[in-house]
Amino acid sequence: MSVSTEFSKGLIKENPVLRLALGLCPALAVSSSVNNAIGMGVSATFVLIMSNLLVSLIRSWVPTKIRIPVYIVIIATFVTIVEMVMAAYQPALFRSLGIFVPLIVVNCIILGRAEAFASKNGPFMSIVDALGMGTGFTLALVIIASLREVLGNGTWYGITITPGSFEPVLLMMLAPGAFITMGLVLGLLNWMDKRKADALQQEALEKAGFGKTAIAGEGK
Amino acid sequence: MDLSNLLVIVVGSILINNFVLMRFLGICPYIGVSKKLSSAVGMGMAVIFVMTLASLASYLIYYYLLAPETNFWGVDLTFLRTIAFILVIASLVQFVEMVIQKLAPALYQALGIFLPLITTNCAVLGVAVLNIDEQYNLIESLVNAIAAGIGFTLALVLMAGIRERLELADIPKPLQGVPIAFLMAGLMAIAFLGFSGLSVG
Numbered sequence: 001m002s003v004s005t006e007f008s009k010g011l012i013k014e015n016p017v018l019r020l021a022l023g024l025c026p027a028l029a030v031s032s033s034v035n036n037a038i039g040m041g042v043s044a045t046f047v048l049i050m051s052n053l054l055v056s057l058i059r060s061w062v063p064t065k066i067r068i069p070v071y072i073v074i075i076a077t078f079v080t081i082v083e084m085v086m087a088a089y090q091p092a093l094f095r096s097l098g099i100f101v102p103l104i105v106v107n108c109i110i111l112g113r114a115e116a117f118a119s120k121n122g123p124f125m126s127i128v129d130a131l132g133m134g135t136g137f138t139l140a141l142v143i144i145a146s147l148r149e150v151l152g153n154g155t156w157y158g159i160t161i162t163p164g165s166f167e168p169v170l171l172m173m174l175a176p177g178a179f180i181t182m183g184l185v186l187g188l189l190n191w192m193d194k195r196k197a198d199a200l201q202q203e204a205l206e207k208a209g210f211g212k213t214a215i216a217g218e219g220k
Numbered sequence: 221m222d223l224s225n226l227l228v229i230v231v232g233s234i235l236i237n238n239f240v241l242m243r244f245l246g247i248c249p250y251i252g253v254s255k256k257l258s259s260a261v262g263m264g265m266a267v268i269f270v271m272t273l274a275s276l277a278s279y280l281i282y283y284y285l286l287a288p289e290t291n292f293w294g295v296d297l298t299f300l301r302t303i304a305f306i307l308v309i310a311s312l313v314q315f316v317e318m319v320i321q322k323l324a325p326a327l328y329q330a331l332g333i334f335l336p337l338i339t340t341n342c343a344v345l346g347v348a349v350l351n352i353d354e355q356y357n358l359i360e361s362l363v364n365a366i367a368a369g370i371g372f373t374l375a376l377v378l379m380a381g382i383r384e385r386l387e388l389a390d391i392p393k394p395l396q397g398v399p400i401a402f403l404m405a406g407l408m409a410i411a412f413l414g415f416s417g418l419s420v421g
Contacts, residue, residue: 021248024247025248072307080299083302102305102345103245105302105306106306106345175241175242175412175413176410179405179406183401183402183405186398187400188394190396194393
């Protein structure tokens, strides 16, 4: 597999949050503002890259029976580093992300990539995979956070973008808004998938010479 | 130690700050295991059990090994909190699984398949971290853990009941499965928002 396909699969086709339904807790919890979403996305991406790299480097020495505890220790180490750096340099962000910073440890995306990819592939490809998955995670967070912040607060990344007459929907900033936005985004993706699949099927039928008769038959 | 304080914790963790619907902890099992009522109950019981044990273990580890004021060596090791807690939880889950398998095969039959899933349930690590952040003492930590587990089970069982009925409902195709589960969770969260007006104590 080429570098670009390994990278881009995490963005859309195998987006960890929107396609694989992994890492849902942080996706819902920190998506009330774009700033938080980016902070969480970057932190998780860092942990993902470092853990994928290390897991890939030691993959031939780790006995399969104890591999999961080993991965967890590696991930927890990098999460601790992120925690300390963020507390020192971004204290406001650290406070607003709250317990979700230490909870990056149990983000299933990270352990999932270590187990499914880094333990079977070389270090370079593992970093590419981590970058793709991390960017996909960040992208999903930013999409959900954008919808919630614009509708719930009238701002995007802290900048007011709606006219003064716009009354913010407070519900979007509260817990229910997160669930509803997530449900609707997932539904929209399913709908787009279905339309694409239908179009492909129609194209294939037309290619095979069935197109006109099929359409005419439906018309009757 | 007065009881009204514990009551505040119980009501707070079950209803006002419900772990799933208000704090967003344990969403994966909430969406994944809520298709059938029986498995939802099993998962809920397993989570209550592990959460209580994990809170006890993490409390002892934090105050006797890590925190500089109370530990045996007077050195500040609190930066090891995340690593220590996740290792304790992971090994605890393994240990509990082995013990139950040996001593109570019937219980193992009921809870067995849920136990491995619990290691990566962020609600368990979440309750351990919250107990420390809120500076609860041992009794308060245990009460908070049990209440959080009950809150999780409540949300899970309610959701499973709704989803069993949704099987028969006529839902637009793109919303079937996970999307409708999230929309339902949103409606339930609105209902739970009502509890935030509750004043206790």
